Amino acid sequence: MGVTLIPVGFLKEYTAGQDRLELAAGLTVAEMLEMVGIPPALVAVVMRDGELVSKDYQPQEGQTIKVIAIMGGG
Amino acid sequence: MRLYADSARCSGCRACLVACSLHLFGENNPKKAALAIVSHFPTPGTFEVRVCTQCGDCAAACPVDAIHQNEKGAYYVEPEGCTLCMACVDACPEGVVFTRPDVDYVWECDLCGECVEVCGPGVLWIAD
Amino acid sequence: MNGYGGHILRVNLSNGTITKEPTPAEVVRGYLGGRGLGAYLLWTEVPQGADPLGPDNKLFISTGPLSGTLFPGAGKMDFATKSPLTGGYAGASMGGMLTAEIKYAGYDSIILEGISPKPVYLYIDDDTVELRHAEAYWGMGSFALEKKLKDELGEEFQIATIGPAGENLIKYACINHDFGRQAGRGGVGTVMGAKKLKAIAVRGSGGIPIANVAEFTRVAKEAYRACKEAEGFEAWTRYGTMIITSWCDENGALPTRNFQSGSFEQGPNIYAPVFRDKIVVTDKGCFGCPTPCGKYSYSKKHDIYVEGPEYETNGMLGSDLGIGDIEDIARANQLCDELGLDTISTGGAIAWAMECYEKGILDREQTGGLDLRFGNAEAVFPLIERIARRKGWLGNLLAEGVKRAAAEVGQGSEKWAVHVKGMEQSAYDTHDATSMLLAYMTTDVGAHHNRAWAITYDIAVGRDKVTPEKAAKVIELQHIRPLMDCLGCCRLQWVELGLSLDYYAPAMTALTGVEYSWDDLLHISERVWNLTRMIWVREVEGFGREWDAPPPRFVEEPAVGGVTDGKFTPPEAAQQMLDFYYQQRGWRKNGIPTRETLGRLGLAELVGA
Numbered sequence: 143m144g145v146t147l148i149p150v151g152f153l154k155e156y157t158a159g160q161d162r163l164e165l166a167a168g169l170t171v172a173e174m175l176e177m178v179g180i181p182p183a184l185v186a187v188v189m190r191d192g193e194l195v196s197k198d199y200q201p202q203e204g205q206t207i208k209v210i211a212i213m214g215g216g
Numbered sequence: 217m218r219l220y221a222d223s224a225r226c227s228g229c230r231a232c233l234v235a236c237s238l239h240l241f242g243e244n245n246p247k248k249a250a251l252a253i254v255s256h257f258p259t260p261g262t263f264e265v266r267v268c269t270q271c272g273d274c275a276a277a278c279p280v281d282a283i284h285q286n287e288k289g290a291y292y293v294e295p296e297g298c299t300l301c302m303a304c305v306d307a308c309p310e311g312v313v314f315t316r317p318d319v320d321y322v323w324e325c326d327l328c329g330e331c332v333e334v335c336g337p338g339v340l341w342i343a344d
Numbered sequence: 345m346n347g348y349g350g351h352i353l354r355v356n357l358s359n360g361t362i363t364k365e366p367t368p369a370e371v372v373r374g375y376l377g378g379r380g381l382g383a384y385l386l387w388t389e390v391p392q393g394a395d396p397l398g399p400d401n402k403l404f405i406s407t408g409p410l411s412g413t414l415f416p417g418a419g420k421m422d423f424a425t426k427s428p429l430t431g432g433y434a435g436a437s438m439g440g441m442l443t444a445e446i447k448y449a450g451y452d453s454i455i456l457e458g459i460s461p462k463p464v465y466l467y468i469d470d471d472t473v474e475l476r477h478a479e480a481y482w483g484m485g486s487f488a489l490e491k492k493l494k495d496e497l498g499e500e501f502q503i504a505t506i507g508p509a510g511e512n513l514i515k516y517a518c519i520n521h522d523f524g525r526q527a528g529r530g531g532v533g534t535v536m537g538a539k540k541l542k543a544i545a546v547r548g549s550g551g552i553p554i555a556n557v558a559e560f561t562r563v564a565k566e567a568y569r570a571c572k573e574a575e576g577f578e579a580w581t582r583y584g585t586m587i588i589t590s591w592c593d594e595n596g597a598l599p600t601r602n603f604q605s606g607s608f609e610q611g612p613n614i615y616a617p618v619f620r621d622k623i624v625v626t627d628k629g630c631f632g633c634p635t636p637c638g639k640y641s642y643s644k645k646h647d648i649y650v651e652g653p654e655y656e657t658n659g660m661l662g663s664d665l666g667i668g669d670i671e672d673i674a675r676a677n678q679l680c681d682e683l684g685l686d687t688i689s690t691g692g693a694i695a696w697a698m699e700c701y702e703k704g705i706l707d708r709e710q711t712g713g714l715d716l717r718f719g720n721a722e723a724v725f726p727l728i729e730r731i732a733r734r735k736g737w738l739g740n741l742l743a744e745g746v747k748r749a750a751a752e753v754g755q756g757s758e759k760w761a762v763h764v765k766g767m768e769q770s771a772y773d774t775h776d777a778t779s780m781l782l783a784y785m786t787t788d789v790g791a792h793h794n795r796a797w798a799i800t801y802d803i804a805v806g807r808d809k810v811t812p813e814k815a816a817k818v819i820e821l822q823h824i825r826p827l828m829d830c831l832g833c834c835r836l837q838w839v840e841l842g843l844s845l846d847y848y849a850p851a852m853t854a855l856t857g858v859e860y861s862w863d864d865l866l867h868i869s870e871r872v873w874n875l876t877r878m879i880w881v882r883e884v885e886g887f888g889r890e891w892d893a894p895p896p897r898f899v900e901e902p903a904v905g906g907v908t909d910g911k912f913t914p915p916e917a918a919q920q921m922l923d924f925y926y927q928q929r930g931w932r933k934n935g936i937p938t939r940e941t942l943g944r945l946g947l948a949e950l951v952g953a
Contacts, residue, residue, distance in 0.1 A: 186591035214839035227636035245551030336634025
């Protein structure tokens with residue numbers, strides 16, 4: 143089962159274009175990012191199944207985590 | 217089959233109206249659509265979407281039998297038969313039978329689904 | 345003309361004459377519409393040296409070809425004028441519904457000339473165009489007047505207004521529309537107030553002609569689907585731009601206490617989830633937008649409705665003032681909206697005054713009795729009112745903008761007047777983000793972020809790096825983002841949701857019947873960029889490199905606390921970034937476009953190079 147990590151948009155540049163990574167559960171989001179090579183500072187939004195969570199959140203088996211960088215504001 | 221609208225999700229963008237007019241008339245003109253958005257601002261600050269429920273009151277009211285159902289079961293007005301008497305416009309409980317001076321018949325929703333396709337917040341859907 | 349309203353409406357407010365002229369095809373071919381058309385008209389019609397508040401300045405209200413069509417974000421328009429705040433080019437973008445309505449009435453631009461002897465409003469109902477008495481409305485707030493005019497004229501009318509701030513010629517007065525949208529920056533509302541034009545009411549019943557309906561519809565529907573399927577769709581549409589508050593705070597970009605820091609200890613109280621839970625009532629979008637960023641809110645604490653706050657206002661009327669209560673920020677936002685003030689400049693001016701007060705440079709008598717400490721929301725609400733009405737010494741001073749205020753007060757306060765070219769900086773602290781600092785230095789209206797937003801890029805490649813690649817990135821963004829302003833659509837579908845840029849040229853080709861490639865569109869955008877630069881060259885004596893100078897705060901003083909604690913950008917680094925920028929833009933070291941660059945962009949004849 144594990145956890146599915148979805149890097150969105152520009153963050154895919156750090157995962158060789160992969161937009162879906164399957165990882166083992168047991169790490170926080172921040173640790174997952176370090177592991178796959180996405181600088182945590184670039185991640186602005188973390189969504190777990192449609193809900194906003196922080197980078198300290200530890201996903202459980204079967205959950206999907208979307209990580210999003212901000213490219214603009216205003 | 218009919219169109220449904222969850223007004224609470226509507227953000228008032230009107231893309232549905234433009235998609236509708238392009239389908240019905242081949243024109244980019246939201247004033248020629250077959251559904252309506254009513255804005256309630258500044259208070260309470262909500263949008264209300266009115267859609268055809270396919271109730272059939274328009275057909276019942278038509279004195280010249282110009283309103284029938286298409287293959288999807290949607291009521292539609294035959295342009296050639298319409299006399300612009302406005303009975304259907306008055307009879308419609310949702311206020312979604314339309315006409316205007318530059319069109320010589322009334323029109324209503326034909327269940328094409330274009331509005332559903334362009335609605336971002338998912339206000340609209342077609343079901344039984 | 346496919347894709348266009350077809351006419352330019354010229355309204356002479358001095359003598360009341362109103363004329364309709366066909367939109368010149370060769371002009372829109374070269375400048376598209378919106379910001380491009382506004383810049384072209386500003387250059388050609390406003391005489392050099394015009395007083396921004398005088399009869400020779402004009403306000404150009406321009407829709408774009410995509411405005412009002414079936415396209416994601418087709419709800420934007422441009423207000424262009426000579427800025428009373430900066431003395432140079434002002435181009436303010438506004439969303440909502442008005443741009444579509446103006447297109448349906450058949451107009452690509454509305455040119456407001458002269459000065460009306462009495463307050464009037466402009467009434468447009470397709471071909472019927474009238475100037476109507478507005479004395480009874482003079483003094484009204486923007487929501488109040490919009491509601492009144494909709495009740496009087498009909499709900500179908502789209503309304504734009506100025507509030508008391510525009511009437512009282514506050515230098516950063518805005519134009520309001522749709523109960524929560526503004527043309528905010530540079531004093532476009534001030535010019536409207538100087539012309540005694542209180543409101544514009546528009547109803548249009550026509551359609552927009554499309555060259556290839558089937559193809560345009562096909563491209564448009566694909567673009568809508570792509571927006572709805574975007575991975576970031578949910579997060580973005582639920583929170584709007586407020587979603588970036590926490591990230592900015594974590595990364596030292598959230599302006600805190602007049603940009604003394606980029607992190608705010610009360611930050612979590614004003615992050616997006618708190619905002620959504622506490623006050624948001626409805627998602628509210630602009631014309632044609634499937635990804636509504638607007639959040640219409642109700643504050644129980646203050647019993648007010650407001651569309652907002654969005655990120656900029658959250659920063660400039662929140663953390664930048666040391667205020668960490670989302671309902672207080674909403675109230676300050678609502679006051680600015682109703683009175684017709686740009687929230688960014690208002691926040692920047694008040695933050696400067698707060699720092700002066702805390703440093704003992706302004707005393708309680710000068711503040712009119714207000715305890716103007718950072719964090720004191722109860723002092724901010726009355727001060728906003730006083731600015732809008734030029735009441736009291738401080739209100740009147742701040743009404744002039746932070747650059748003039750600091751010049752008047754002196755005592756070193758120029759050092760913490762955070763502006764570029766006289767426009768107060770928007771809500772990104774740039775102590776340690778050299779691309780973003782360069783963006784603020786070179787944006788063509790002053791210190792505004794809408795032309796280029798590069799903070800993620802800075803963090804990705806190294807915040808303090810000084811490289812030609814960084815300058816290239818800023819230039820690239822300065823061509824893409826304002827292109828949307830020329831097209832009359834929003835940039836946020838691309839910026840925030842990653843909507844492919846590949847949709848825009850095919851949409852324009854199918855709409856207008858003119859073959860556009862993406863490179864064609866970018867070339868036009870670069871042309872407009874250089875034209876607005878030349879407007880500054882023409883209007884400001886001695887304009888050049890010094891006017892691109894960064895605010896002293898970021899190049900002389902380290903940030904205090906947070907992730908960027910102790911950091912600042914050495915002035916030589918900022919100047920080096922400028923060198924790289926000018927080189928790549930084809931401008932001379934003094935910041936003026938070369939004759940060769942102007943020639944390449946087809947501007948030589950227009951600007952007399």
